[in-house]
Amino acid sequence: xxxxxxxxxxxxSRRLSAPARRQARSEAxxxxxxxxxxxxxxxMLILAPMLxxxxxxxxxxxxxxxxxxxxxxxxxxxxxxxPLFLTSLGNTLLYTAIVxxxxxxxxxxxxxxIESETRGRAFFRTVYFLPVASLLxxxxxxxQYLMHPQIGMINQMLALVGLEGRNWLGSSDTVxxxxxxxxxxxxxxxxxxLFLAGLTxxxxxxxxxxxxxxxxxxxxxFRLVTWPLLGPTTLFVLVISVINAVKVFETxxxxxxxxxxxxxxxxxxxxxxxxxxxxxxxxxxxMTVVFLAILMVAMLIQYLVINRRTHYQ
Amino acid sequence: xxxxxxxxxxALRLALLLLGAAVCLAPYLWMLSAAMKPSSEIFSAGLTLxxxxxxxxxxxxxxxxxxxxxxxxxxxxxxxALILVIxxxxxxxxxYAMAKLRFGAAGPLMAVVILGLLVPIHATALPIYIALDAxxxxxxxxxxxxxxALSVFAIFMFRQFFRGLPDDxxxxxxxxxxxxxxxxxxxxxxxxxxxxxxxxxFSVVAHWNDLFWPLIVVTSPExxxxxxxxxxxxxAEAGDDYGALMAATTVVTLPLVVAFLLAQKRFIEGITxxxxxx
Numbered sequence: 001x002x003x004x005x006x007x008x009x010x011x012x013s014r015r016l017s018a019p020a021r022r023q024a025r026s027e028a029x030x031x032x033x034x035x036x037x038x039x040x041x042x043x044m045l046i047l048a049p050m051l052x053x054x055x056x057x058x059x060x061x062x063x064x065x066x067x068x069x070x071x072x073x074x075x076x077x078x079x080x081x082x083p084l085f086l087t088s089l090g091n092t093l094l095y096t097a098i099v100x101x102x103x104x105x106x107x108x109x110x111x112x113x114i115e116s117e118t119r120g121r122a123f124f125r126t127v128y129f130l131p132v133a134s135l136l137x138x139x140x141x142x143x144q145y146l147m148h149p150q151i152g153m154i155n156q157m158l159a160l161v162g163l164e165g166r167n168w169l170g171s172s173d174t175v176x177x178x179x180x181x182x183x184x185x186x187x188x189x190x191x192x193x194l195f196l197a198g199l200t201x202x203x204x205x206x207x208x209x210x211x212x213x214x215x216x217x218x219x220x221x222f223r224l225v226t227w228p229l230l231g232p233t234t235l236f237v238l239v240i241s242v243i244n245a246v247k248v249f250e251t252x253x254x255x256x257x258x259x260x261x262x263x264x265x266x267x268x269x270x271x272x273x274x275x276x277x278x279x280x281x282x283x284x285x286x287m288t289v290v291f292l293a294i295l296m297v298a299m300l301i302q303y304l305v306i307n308r309r310t311h312y313q
Numbered sequence: 314x315x316x317x318x319x320x321x322x323x324a325l326r327l328a329l330l331l332l333g334a335a336v337c338l339a340p341y342l343w344m345l346s347a348a349m350k351p352s353s354e355i356f357s358a359g360l361t362l363x364x365x366x367x368x369x370x371x372x373x374x375x376x377x378x379x380x381x382x383x384x385x386x387x388x389x390x391x392x393x394a395l396i397l398v399i400x401x402x403x404x405x406x407x408x409y410a411m412a413k414l415r416f417g418a419a420g421p422l423m424a425v426v427i428l429g430l431l432v433p434i435h436a437t438a439l440p441i442y443i444a445l446d447a448x449x450x451x452x453x454x455x456x457x458x459x460x461x462a463l464s465v466f467a468i469f470m471f472r473q474f475f476r477g478l479p480d481d482x483x484x485x486x487x488x489x490x491x492x493x494x495x496x497x498x499x500x501x502x503x504x505x506x507x508x509x510x511x512x513x514x515f516s517v518v519a520h521w522n523d524l525f526w527p528l529i530v531v532t533s534p535e536x537x538x539x540x541x542x543x544x545x546x547x548x549a550e551a552g553d554d555y556g557a558l559m560a561a562t563t564v565v566t567l568p569l570v571v572a573f574l575l576a577q578k579r580f581i582e583g584i585t586x587x588x589x590x591x
Contacts, residue, residue, distance in 0.1 A: 030493035031416030038407035041463035049437035
């Protein structure tokens with residue numbers, strides 16, 4: 001408090017200061033007490049395990065064998081020469097490169113169509129969202145039945161139009177694409193809802209203004225108004241889709257176990273096998289660190305792009 | 314822009330929407346159809362959905378015989394309920410302290426929350442598994458629930474929500490002589506139901522559907538949750554008994570789908586709200 005201020009206020013503050021300080025102290029104490037259970041769990045469930053993973057990745061720790069030794073970056077060097085890991089990494093990236101853009105594009109398409117159609121809006125939204133609310137392991141099982149080479153609906157429909165069916169999940173040429181199709185089917189509804197929320201935030205007047213300015217076609221209005229204003233939503237949905245695609249596991253574990261011929265081996269499945277089936281904790285931890293690094297890069301890109309965007313505005 | 318010129322566009326739009334809806338719904342139709350058909354009809358090629366002979370009773374009873382399906386559904390309900398209650402009880406006071414009380418840890422806590430949002434269970438699974446193994450807690454409810462006792466997402470979401478509550482409301486309650494815990498329980502929580510509901514839906518959907526963690530810690534069918542139960546079911550299946558398999562699939566899918574159809578708006582809010590913040 002500066003000297004120039006009137007004396008009454010300073011005496012007031014001096015008179016209040018003792019109880020106020022006591023109150024501040026009791027407020028801080030309440031804060032610590034109320035937050036302490038969560039803080040203990042943060043230490044146990046986030047911080048300690050993360051440090052442990054990084055530490056394990058620098059050792060040759062195998063579960064059940066005592067005496068792990070520090071081996072520095074040896075696990076990471078081994079990853080670079082491990083054909084299984086490289087296949088797995090490649091498959092994960094390919095899967096992500098298929099699923100993320102498709103589920104974003106189809107989610108946006110569905111949202112635009114539903115938004116511009118006055119009839120059956122609630123019906124379409126419900127139907128498109130249904131796969132998001134369903135048990136993925138169960139629906140993957142159903143897809144396996146639909147993709148069955150002999151009795152599956154897909155091959156039978158192809159036969160109706162004279163096309164030859166394939167062994168969708170059983171052949172190494174098609175398995176990753178088939179899993180990607182299931183992944184897209186499952187995530188479009190989620191993206192659609194996010195886009196619908198983004199679309200309702202666009203002021204109606206902008207469309208009217210664009211029309212007056214000569215944007216006659218729906219496409220022109222989309223390009224001039226919707227797409228730029230939907231930019232942040234699109235980026236966000238894309239990043240979420242990438243992260244979810246990198247985390248693909250359920251369908252692979254349920255339907256293919258990484259096969260045939262490792263054609264559907266993906267990162268989380270490899271980590272799961274290495275860590276929990278072969279108990280190579282050190283090696284699996286190194287893979288986990290790589291997996292985490294990929295997720296972090298995805299989020300970092302989002303953060304950087306958003307930051308640049310706000311600078312321009 | 315005459316309505317006549319619009320018509321072909323609208324027809325195209327409706328056609329696309331209906332095609333998409335058909336693709337979304339097809340798996341459910343074929344699932345229900347196969348659950349009702351005898352295996353002879355499932356294996357005779359053809360696109361008829363309507364069974365000639367109804368075999369629902371056989372399929373569903375085989376599904377319940379082969380694995381303890383009812384027990385698995387119960388496990389799923391117990392695990393989801395325990396996780397949700399613990400998450401909310403732990404997160405509410407922490408979020409309240411971070412949003413409305415001045416104390417030194419609020420800043421660092423926020424940093425840990427953000428870090429926690431970036432780190433999925435897959436990344437911390439190995440050390441947590443090793444710890445549970447050392448404590449002899451694998452293959453039980455503790456192992457299924459413990460790693461999820463803390464939801465940084467719940468803390469993040471509740472904190473955002475609490476910041477919107479007017480300070481006057483809390484100050485008035487304090488003047489009435491309420492402790493901070495009293496303020497939290499009698500003033501904050503009654504006002505926080507929308508946030509708690511949205512989070513509940515997110516949490517239950519996530520943990521009902523989770524396969525990764527139960528797969529790691531559970532080995533006995535009696536402890537399996539529905540997704541893991543389906544895996545056990547598929548493993549127990551020597552041939553391809555698609556009828557029973559689709560019956561089991563229907564049984565484990567139904568609870569959440571029915572809940573979704575009954576409370577769609579809240580479901581969509583709950584799942585996407587969380588996505589938006591994640």
